[in-house]
Amino acid sequence: MKNLTQISWLMILCCFLGAGCKQITKSVDETFHPNDSLVKKYNKKNHIGSESEYTGTTKITTTTSTQHYQEKFVVINGDTVKTPELQNKAKELFHDLERLKQKQTPAGSKEIQKRVNEFLKEMNLPQTKIKDAGVEKATIKAKKGMLNSSELEQAEEKLRKLPQYRNKEIMVYQSVHFYADGSIHLALQHPENPEYVDEYSFKDGAWSEPKPVLARNVERRIFPLNKMNFAAAQKVIQIYNEKAAEIEGAKPTTLVYISIWDNGMRWFPSSINGSRERYDLQFNNDGTLKSFRQE
Incomplete structure (x- = not known):
């Protein structure tokens, strides 16, 4: 594993630090062919000159065997790879990686990974996979997104089953917010006193205890839960983001909410702002698109 780790590390350095060819060659020589240093150290210790001349008082007869070892093996952090071509192939690899990096195309990372694996296969080393940071972040973001349709239906059903509203109509006050972290926030008319309102939050599969809030115009700002469909929030966000993708400069939304x-x-957001245009869109209560027009 040592050799694989070092190879991967050097490749990443060459790709992202933008080292020049001269520096790449030096790095390859020092890392993939350290026997040069070993031989020099050995020669110096035993008084052997650059042309294999004897410089000490007693001649050592191991020079030939040491040079033979250097020509046949490449040592990478203590692990020996039996191939005299590793150094040249590594230089070619880094040259190709530099070329691919300069392309700066979306498919660049895949081409780099393919080239790396070709090298590892030639050297009879385990192939690896370069992590794509962009993909990894996108995956994390997707996991933290708004609840899916099934989860939204379950959240709505759990709200209907709250003990304090058993056999009573649930009236939603003012708004219902569906957030990107999977939580839901809303307020309900009090089950006993119609002039009061309590706030609730849904998180980690459960509704919170009620919290009293200051409410105004309660009669004008309530709407029956049985006429809502929480799962429709998924339709709204999908339609909105599909439309936004068609408009220059527009950004997708991660939040949708109901206003009463x-x-x-009424579902919101109800407008899409682009860099050159602005659009108004309206949704039916079930989350389907009602209208879409440029303002």
Whole structure:
């Protein structure tokens, strides 16, 4: 594993630090062919000159065997790879990686990975996979996204089953927010006193205990839960982001919410702002698109 780790490390350095060819060659020589240093050290210790001349008082007869070892083996951090071509192939590899890096194309990382694996296969070393940071972040973001349709339905069903609202109609007050972290925030008319309102949050599969909030115009700002569909939030965010992708400079949304007024409900966001244009869009209560027009 030592050799694989060092090879991968050097490749990444060459790709992302932008080292020149001269520096790459030096790095290859020092890392993949350290026997030069070993031989020099041995020669110096035993008084052997650069042309294999004897410089001490007693001639050592191991020079030939030491040079023979240097020509046949390459040592990488203590692990010996039996191939005299490793150094040249490594130089070719770094040259190719530098060329691929300069392309700066979306497929560049895949080409780099392919070239690395070709080298490792030639050297009879285990192939590895270069992590794509962009893909990894996207995956993490997807995992933290808004609840899917099934989870939203379950959250709605759990809300209906709250003990304090058993056999009572649940009236939602003012708004319902569906956040990117998978949480839901809303307020409900109090089950006993219609002038009061309590706030609830849904997180980690459960609804919180009620918290009292200061409410105004309660009668005008309530809407029955049985006329809502939490799963429709997925439709709204999907339609919105599909439209935003078609508009120059527009950004996708990670938040959708319901606003309540005059005994009616409306999905938001209701507009898409691009770098050159602005669009208005309206949704039906079930999350389907009602209208889409340029302002």
